[in-house]
Amino acid sequence: MNSIEVNNLTKKFGSFTAVDNVSFNVKKGEIFGFLGANGAGKSTTIRMLCAILEPTSGDAIVGRYSINKQPDQVKKNIGYMSQRFSLYNDLTVEENINFFGGVYGLEESEFEERKKWVLKIANLEGKEKTLTSSLPGGIKQRLALGTAVIHKPEIVFLDEPTSGVDPISRRRFWDLIHELSSEGITVLVTTHYLEEAEYCNNIILINRGKIIAQGTSDELKKNYIKNTILQIECDKVIEALEILEKQNFVNEVSIFGNSIHIVVNDNYKNEEQIRNLLEKNHSINVFRIDSIVPTLEDVFIHVLEEDKENGSSKN
Amino acid sequence: MKNVIHIIKKEFLQFKRDPKMFGIILVSPVLQLILLGYAATLDVKIVHTLVFDQDRSELSKDYIKRFENSGFFSIDYYATDYNQVTEQINDGDIIVAIVIPNDFEKKIQRHETAKVQLLFNGSDGNTASIVAGYISNITGKFSQNLFPDYFNVNGGRIIPSAQITPVIRIWYNPSLQTRNFMVPGIVGLLLSNITLILASLAIVKEKEVGTLEQLMVTPIKPFELMIGKMIPFIILGFAAVIIVITAMTFIFNIPVRGNIFFLLFASFLYVLSTLGFGLLVSTISHTQQQAMMISIFGIMIPMVYLSGFAFPIENMPKIIQAVSYVIPLRYFITIIRGVILKGLGFTDLWIEASVLFVMGISILLLSSLRFRKKLG
Ligand SMILES: Nc1ncnc2c1ncn2[C@@H]1O[C@H](COP(=O)(O)OP(=O)(O)OP(=O)(O)O)[C@@H](O)[C@H]1O
Ligand SMILES: [Mg+2]
Numbered sequence: 017m018n019s020i021e022v023n024n025l026t027k028k029f030g031s032f033t034a035v036d037n038v039s040f041n042v043k044k045g046e047i048f049g050f051l052g053a054n055g056a057g058k059s060t061t062i063r064m065l066c067a068i069l070e071p072t073s074g075d076a077i078v079g080r081y082s083i084n085k086q087p088d089q090v091k092k093n094i095g096y097m098s099q100r101f102s103l104y105n106d107l108t109v110e111e112n113i114n115f116f117g118g119v120y121g122l123e124e125s126e127f128e129e130r131k132k133w134v135l136k137i138a139n140l141e142g143k144e145k146t147l148t149s150s151l152p153g154g155i156k157q158r159l160a161l162g163t164a165v166i167h168k169p170e171i172v173f174l175d176e177p178t179s180g181v182d183p184i185s186r187r188r189f190w191d192l193i194h195e196l197s198s199e200g201i202t203v204l205v206t207t208h209y210l211e212e213a214e215y216c217n218n219i220i221l222i223n224r225g226k227i228i229a230q231g232t233s234d235e236l237k238k239n240y241i242k243n244t245i246l247q248i249e250c251d252k253v254i255e256a257l258e259i260l261e262k263q264n265f266v267n268e269v270s271i272f273g274n275s276i277h278i279v280v281n282d283n284y285k286n287e288e289q290i291r292n293l294l295e296k297n298h299s300i301n302v303f304r305i306d307s308i309v310p311t312l313e314d315v316f317i318h319v320l321e322e323d324k325e326n327g328s329s330k331n
Numbered sequence: 332m333k334n335v336i337h338i339i340k341k342e343f344l345q346f347k348r349d350p351k352m353f354g355i356i357l358v359s360p361v362l363q364l365i366l367l368g369y370a371a372t373l374d375v376k377i378v379h380t381l382v383f384d385q386d387r388s389e390l391s392k393d394y395i396k397r398f399e400n401s402g403f404f405s406i407d408y409y410a411t412d413y414n415q416v417t418e419q420i421n422d423g424d425i426i427v428a429i430v431i432p433n434d435f436e437k438k439i440q441r442h443e444t445a446k447v448q449l450l451f452n453g454s455d456g457n458t459a460s461i462v463a464g465y466i467s468n469i470t471g472k473f474s475q476n477l478f479p480d481y482f483n484v485n486g487g488r489i490i491p492s493a494q495i496t497p498v499i500r501i502w503y504n505p506s507l508q509t510r511n512f513m514v515p516g517i518v519g520l521l522l523s524n525i526t527l528i529l530a531s532l533a534i535v536k537e538k539e540v541g542t543l544e545q546l547m548v549t550p551i552k553p554f555e556l557m558i559g560k561m562i563p564f565i566i567l568g569f570a571a572v573i574i575v576i577t578a579m580t581f582i583f584n585i586p587v588r589g590n591i592f593f594l595l596f597a598s599f600l601y602v603l604s605t606l607g608f609g610l611l612v613s614t615i616s617h618t619q620q621q622a623m624m625i626s627i628f629g630i631m632i633p634m635v636y637l638s639g640f641a642f643p644i645e646n647m648p649k650i651i652q653a654v655s656y657v658i659p660l661r662y663f664i665t666i667i668r669g670v671i672l673k674g675l676g677f678t679d680l681w682i683e684a685s686v687l688f689v690m691g692i693s694i695l696l697l698s699s700l701r702f703r704k705k706l707g
Pocket of ligand 1: 029034052053054055056057058059060061099
């Protein structure tokens with residue numbers, strides 16, 4: 017069953033198209049990852065799905081309701097954590113919970129139960145009177161998530177909830193996301209961290225307002241990169257990168273730490289080809305060459321490169 | 332409506348945590364009072380004058396001529412009885428009434444001191460004291476010219492015993508303190524600061540930090556948000572007004588002579604305009620700093636200078652006088668001064684009150700439509 021159905025959604029700001037004819041479906045209870053560079057159109061899409069930004073054209077069904085025709089119904093059934101901090105810094109933990117519980121119209125008994133729950137997941141039991149501004153970043157985000165779903169929505173939108181949060185807190189935050197999802201809540205989340213994308217059931221990559229790749233993590237790795245990827249460990253990494261870039265058997269190169277990943281094509285024969293090139297011609301020491309399973313990062317670099325070529329050939 | 336209460340509660344909790352804001356509320360009007368009090372050495376260009384000449388002699392006509400020729404006085408009205416004098420001064424169109432007694436010429440011919448009565452509408456203390464200065468000056472010159480002539484005819488000996496003395500009576504503001512004139516105006520400024528600047532800041536702050544976006548996904552409707560944001564500032568504004576009026580009564584010794592409830596009612600009518608402006612500012616600014624700039628330089632300063640708060644409107648160029656008619660503060664200041672200094676009430680000021688009401692409703696309506704559109 018689909019929880020969200022997006023049909024040809026488009027948003028223009030003047031002549032600039034921020035979201036370009038985007039369509040996708042999200043299943044109930046799924047964790048759906050929304051990836052893209054800065055300015056790709058992630059937030060704009062989410063804001064339209066939350067019915068706070070009117071689409072230029074297209075529609076979406078969010079939890080049975082149309083964002084164009086029933087925006088108020090949509091709002092009742094969703095939770096939203098915007099990209100910027102969404103709580104009042106000058107209120108205490110408890111005052112924030114009371115305010116949002118109040119505007120979502122929770123009944124007294126239900127509210128008490130939900131308040132306890134929010135305090136528990138944010139690890140703030142006994143710290144109700146703390147000023148929100150003085151909380152550490154990770155805790156703030158958990159409190160924000162808790163208050164965003166205080167009314168038990170069916171769907172929750174999280175816009176870069178873990179940006180600027182330390183890795184351990186990020187991990188904990190994702191545990192929380194999985195907990196929500198296991199309760200049947202649909203989670204649509206944007207992120208810049210590719211390792212976080214691995215935690216998602218389904219992923220969409222958006223670039224310049226358009227979807228350029230979608231599927232599960234495994235599907236993406238299988239479908240978008242047909243060619244072999246080699247990991248080369250060598251010295252003088254930058255120099256090697258520049259040399260490899262020019263070879264006709266290489267499609268793409270990128271640096272991963274102190275090694276190089278290259279995507280090779282049919283002109284590639286064997287390792288000797290690379291060793292000869294680097295060691296004999298340029299006296300760069302090659303320590304290892306392995307054929308590897310692509311990471312999501314490889315996939316994204318690949319599809320972004322392709323998109324860039326398509327874009328420039330069009331222009 | 333429950334949502335409105337949740338928002339009001341939240342606003343008050345936020346006030347509590349922001350003592351800086353109270354500084355702005357309380358300090359700025361006091362500063363303005365001090366600055367304007369000192370800066371208020373303003374020239375008076377045209378003095379609207381009433382003459383009640385009971386003597387109708389050559390000499391009294393000559394005396395009146397001196398005023399006309401001075402270039403400062405415009406004799407707008409010749410009264411024929413004392414009731415007219417009172418009426419004209421109460422209406423506020425006349426700044427000074429010159430009352431010449433029927434024994435004016437006789438006394439001067441007998442070399443006795445003639446007393447001319449000057450009645451001032453002193454609610455504008457500043458203008459009144461300047462005008463009193465002009466009048467003494469003209470009168471002094473007139474009697475100097477006059478008496479030597481008489482003495483020369485009588486053999487050239489100068490007996491400086493007789494002269495014309497202006498007897499000055501000032502209505503409404505007998506001590507002629509500019510302060511008395513300014514302080515009531517501060518009530519208007521204070522109310523404007525709170526309901527315009529602070530209210531717009533409170534909305535823009537939510538925009539700036541991002542909580543507005545969060546509010547927009549909650550079931551709060553735009554009009555609930557608007558009302559919830561305004562009510563706390565109306566309450567705060569009225570609290571400040573009551574504090575200032577109390578302080579005025581006990582510290583400055585300027586009691587409210589008219590009906591305080593009418594004053595509060597008029598304040599409410601005025602606040603409709605300033606809240607409307609505040610809302611408008613919040614829809615056009617993205618940062619608190621912008622909102623502050625626009626409300627101070629775009630709205631407050633023009634309002635203050637065109638309202639007659641600092642400078643008498645009569646002394647402004649005709650075009651600017653015309654513009655002042657669309658300034659809500661102009662009407663509110665007239666009401667405040669009328670009620671506090673002259674003890675006037677609804678029957679005298681209903682026109683001003685109605686204008687405020689109509690202006691307030693229109694500004695508020697237009698701004699809230701824009702606010703809804705920007706949010707929706
Ligand atoms: N209100 C607006 N008016 C004009 N342009 C806008 C507006 N909102 C967003 N944009 C533009 O639309 C594009 C997409 O913005 P969006 O915020 O959706 O990107 P994003 O993918 O969320 O990026 P980030 O990772 O930086 O958050 C950007 O180029 C942005 O400048
Ligand atoms: Mg974004």
